[in-house]
Amino acid sequence: MGGVDVGGGGGGKRKLDSEINMIPFIDLLMVTISFLLITAVWSHMARINADAQVPGPPREVEPDKVEPEKQLHVEMRTPDKFVLIWKQSGTVISTVDVPRKDNLITKDGKKSIRYPELAQKIEAEWKTVGTHRDGTDKKFDQAILHTDNETAYVYLIGVIDAIYQAHRPYNVGGKSEQVPSFNVTFAVN
């Protein structure tokens, strides 16, 4: 038996010593370990968010007209380069070409692709042209992904992942946290 001796117990008083019965204690630990091992989740799934720019339900009061914001269009139509185009209401502000290198990594049949040059270029572009950079700003810059219909999904995820590498501060509940700088959506054409 395991025990804890805290002294006392003299003069006819009740003893302060207590004993732990080790057998049920070890049983409890074993059962807890078994339960936790059985319910353990070893594969960590995650998600990448995208926002479809769908208009909301019609409002009774027409909102004030706001000036169209700058949007970053990421084009991946050719195998050798990405094209980053900043547009504001159809007007092209700037265009940048980024060389495309498909570093496809296959592990156990699962593919992943990274575009570090694209991610760095998008981050640099956002720092110079992006509109919503302040932590108190509740809106985000918009990135629109253009791709042809034959591109495999793994490449789309690689580009979206690169777009989400740019981070900005965002104040929530009095504290600042780092969140992706862009909202991503797909171009229909």
Place this chain on the structure above:
Amino acid sequence: MTIHQPGRRLMHAVQLKFVHKKVTGHGGRPLAAGLSLTSMIDFLVVTVVFLLMTFSASGEQPINKNVRLPAAENTLDMIDAPIVAITGSAIIVDGNAAGNTRAIEDSKRLQRVDELFNILKGKREVWKQLHPGKDFPGVVVLQIDQEVTAVVVKSVFQTSAFAGYPNVSFMVNGLPKTNR
């Protein structure tokens, strides 16, 4: 009967002398091994603490066996939302077929997937009936195979948006974040 100091009781009643000898080691190397209780309890407690820290109450997201997910680094934690699985041949919601991937690929044009649209719309109506007065979150998780083409991804994305799910999440395998 006189009172005497009790001696060792273990196996005194057992008449099998050869077993007694073997276990206690008189016949050679003892079979009974000592176990340090303190070390064992330390180990068990450390294991319990580790497992409790890595425990996830949200459980495992079911993954279609025909879907191989790509990996990404800049990800968010999973949320509880309807899951649409898209394999190389079918679109599946809750184990039921909701469209044909090949048909969309063959048509080579963006289109609304009617079966998927009806299923998602039905789920939305059920949610609204179960949660009256609450805003519908409009979140759907797409579980897409890595080889599926963009025309299918865009078709499902657009169909989900028109069915009332504008917040689309793509399920991926999370990669550890590299230092920026």
